[in-house]
Amino acid sequence: MKMSTIDTLVCRELTKKYKDKVAVKNFNMTLEKGKIYGLIGRNGAGKTTLLSMLSSQNPATAGVVEWNGENIWENPNALSHICFSREINIGTNGSGLGEMKAKQYIKTAAMYYPNWNQAMADELIEKFELDVKKKLNKLSKGMLSMITIIVAMASKADFTFLDEPVAGLDVVMREYFYRLLLEEYTRTGRTFVISTHIIEEASDVFEEVIMMKDGELLLKENTIDLLERSYRISGLAEEVERMTAGMEVHNREVTGRSKSVTVLLREGQQLPRGFDVTIQPLNLQNVFLALCGMGE
Amino acid sequence: MNEILTQEKSIYLQIAGMIETDILRGILLEEERAPSTNELAKQYAINPATAAKGINILVEEGVLYKKRGIGMFVAEGAKENILERRRSAFYENYVKKLIQEARSIGLNREEVIDLIRRNGDERS
Numbered sequence: 001m002k003m004s005t006i007d008t009l010v011c012r013e014l015t016k017k018y019k020d021k022v023a024v025k026n027f028n029m030t031l032e033k034g035k036i037y038g039l040i041g042r043n044g045a046g047k048t049t050l051l052s053m054l055s056s057q058n059p060a061t062a063g064v065v066e067w068n069g070e071n072i073w074e075n076p077n078a079l080s081h082i083c084f085s086r087e088i089n090i091g092t093n094g095s096g097l098g099e100m101k102a103k104q105y106i107k108t109a110a111m112y113y114p115n116w117n118q119a120m121a122d123e124l125i126e127k128f129e130l131d132v133k134k135k136l137n138k139l140s141k142g143m144l145s146m147i148t149i150i151v152a153m154a155s156k157a158d159f160t161f162l163d164e165p166v167a168g169l170d171v172v173m174r175e176y177f178y179r180l181l182l183e184e185y186t187r188t189g190r191t192f193v194i195s196t197h198i199i200e201e202a203s204d205v206f207e208e209v210i211m212m213k214d215g216e217l218l219l220k221e222n223t224i225d226l227l228e229r230s231y232r233i234s235g236l237a238e239e240v241e242r243m244t245a246g247m248e249v250h251n252r253e254v255t256g257r258s259k260s261v262t263v264l265l266r267e268g269q270q271l272p273r274g275f276d277v278t279i280q281p282l283n284l285q286n287v288f289l290a291l292c293g294m295g296e
Numbered sequence: 297m298n299e300i301l302t303q304e305k306s307i308y309l310q311i312a313g314m315i316e317t318d319i320l321r322g323i324l325l326e327e328e329r330a331p332s333t334n335e336l337a338k339q340y341a342i343n344p345a346t347a348a349k350g351i352n353i354l355v356e357e358g359v360l361y362k363k364r365g366i367g368m369f370v371a372e373g374a375k376e377n378i379l380e381r382r383r384s385a386f387y388e389n390y391v392k393k394l395i396q397e398a399r400s401i402g403l404n405r406e407e408v409i410d411l412i413r414r415n416g417d418e419r420s
Contacts, residue, residue, distance in 0.1 A: 036343055142353075178341040186334040186344055204307055204342040224306060224346060 007033035007068065009054065009082070009159050009191075014063035016049050016215075022109075023049040025215040027063070031193065033158060036185055038206030038223070039195040040284075047195045051161045054193075055084035067159070069276070080114045083157035090137045090142040094097040098137030102147055106154075116269055121154035121277050124180075128173075139166030149177060152192075153184060161193045166202070178205050188222060193290040203284035213292050223284065229269075230287045234260035235277035241273040251290040262290035307342055311350030316359065316378045319370055326375065329358050330368040335394070 014027040021269045024046045031037065031054075041047050052058035054065055056079055064071055066077040079214050088105075090098040100108075106125075110116045112216050126131055128146040136144065145168045152162050166174045182205065185192060193210070203209075203223060211218040219226070233240055239258035244263055262282065265271065271279065282290070305313075315331070318324045333337070336347035351368060354360040359374045371377070398408045 099396065175341065177340055182337050182341060182344070186337060204340070204346065207343045207345045223343075224349065228306065 007158070007175075009067050009072075011054060011065045012063055014050070014052060014053055014065065015061050016046070016058070017061040019124075022215050024053065024060075027217055029210070029214075029217060029220060031191055031249075033191050034189040036181070036205055036244065037191070037193045037198075037206045038202060038209045038284075039212065040197075040199055040209060040288055041194055041195075041212035042217075045212040045292075048163055049215075050212065051084050051163055051193065051195065052086075054159075055079070055082045055161060057084055057086075062150060074162065079163070081158040082161075083113060083152060083155035083159070083243055084163070085109075085148040085152035085155070086160040087167070088136060088148060090144075098135065100136050102130065102131065102134055102136060102143075103132035105147060106150060107131065109151040113157055115156035117154050117156050120156075121150050124150045124153060127176075128166055142170065142173065146170050146173070149180075153180065156188075157190070159191045159193075161195075163195050164197065165194060166196060166198055167176050174201065178202065181205065198284040199288055200283055209284065211288065211291060218291060226286065226287060227282065229265035230282045230290070231263050231265075231271065232260060232280040232282055232286070233263055233277050234258060234280075237277070239275055239277055243277055251293060262286070264290075307340075308346050308350035308353070311340070311342075311347055312353040315350070315354060316382075319359065319374050320378055324370050326370045326372050328370050329366070330354075330370055332367050358400060 004136075007045065009031040011027055011029050014024060016024040027050060039047050039051070053060045056065070056074075059073070064073075067075075067081060070078050072078040072082065088097070097105075106121060108220065110121070124130075124146075128143075128150070130143060130146055130150075131139075136147075139147075145165060146160065149165050152160050152165070154210065166177055169177065178201075181192065181194075184190065194202065194206070206223050208220060209223050209226060210220045233244060235258065237254060237257055240259045240261060244261055248264045248266060248270070249261045250264070253260045263271075264287075270277065315324065319326075324330060330351070333344045333347045333351060336342070336350070337344040341345070351360060355368070357363065357376055358371055360368045361371050363369055394408070398404075403411075
């Protein structure tokens with residue numbers, strides 16, 4: 001085994017084509033062990049498809065996924081280290097999933113993961129006050145989210161992916177989830193990839209953010225670094241233009257004589273001084289809106 | 297440390313600032329153990345790497361120091377150290393902005409000084 005491939009999950013030129021649509025396109029990325037990644041993108045950006053290929057739940061049209069240098073496809077050893085706890089959708093498929101009891105669903109999931117920790121699953125079931133005797137189609141969206149969280153946590157997989165884990169959870173449960181995640185992370189150093197639309201409240205949890213747009217990787221960067229090079233500049237239009245000339249500019253808004261733009265500094269670039277403009281820092285949601293909003 | 301994290305400043309700067317404030321208020325004493333990265337991560341629901349970045353700033357400034365195998369401790373003289381730095385930053389952070397704003401709304405120096413004096417009178 002090469003040193004460079006230890007404890008990594010790597011995808012190269014990963015592509016998924018459906019009949020008339022490319023869901024994921026030439027995706028190149030390395031996930032390191034011991035980080036919490038946030039995966040963000042608009043609906044239909046390809047997040048779920050990407051995660052399902054990274055966990056071998058869905059075959060790629062082209063490209064490869066490697067765990068520590070081994071192709072993960074039909075590779076039980078590699079897959080025992082990867083867990084993708086999917087969002088449970090009852091309505092969309094007639095597979096009879098809805099008739100399954102929660103307990104059975106969790107039990108089935110447990111069989112896939114050799115490092116499954118039943119004590120942890122039981123503890124979370126109790127904490128969440130989840131009635132596991134109920135059928136999935138009798139559970140609320142929040143309770144289904146809890147089940148996906150239980151499966152992800154108890155899998156004890158080195159690389160664990162969660163797709164919209166907090167969708168449907170109330171604010172108290174969301175807060176609890178982030179703390180649970182951080183506790184598990186600090187104790188074990190597992191890698192987590194978390195997709196979410198509730199960007200702002202999760203952004204402090206992500207060490208790195210992976211942004212996807214139209215099936216492609218837009219950026220993958222340390223969250224703090226990204227925020228520290230992103231600014232909203234506004235003022236008299238000519239002044240803003242003079243200041244931002246030659247910079248990476250997004251999301252321009254002009255109202256009368258005023259103009260606002262979002263700039264992303266390049267490496268080594270500094271904000272020019274001496275201009276009569278207002279400079280505001282941005283949060284992750286605003287950076288996302290600047291890069292993936294309707295104006296772009 | 298009961299403040300709420302805001303979007304104004306980077307989270308790690310806020311973490312460093314809150315630990316400093318705790319030292320100034322006597323919540324954390326010199327030669328006492330400071331909260332660990334993991335404790336801060338859990339308390340504020342932030343990534344431990346972010347918390348570590350905040351702690352590292354304080355180590356660089358000599359406010360905290362590392363005892364191997366035990367954790368981070370508040371340095372002797374930390375309180376004085378923080379006060380000195382905050383005093384020297386007072387001009388940059390507050391006075392300069394105050395003067396800038398005063399100028400842009402046409403208040404002259406005497407008027408500003410007068411306002412400051414008057415504020416002092418009201419409080420006494």
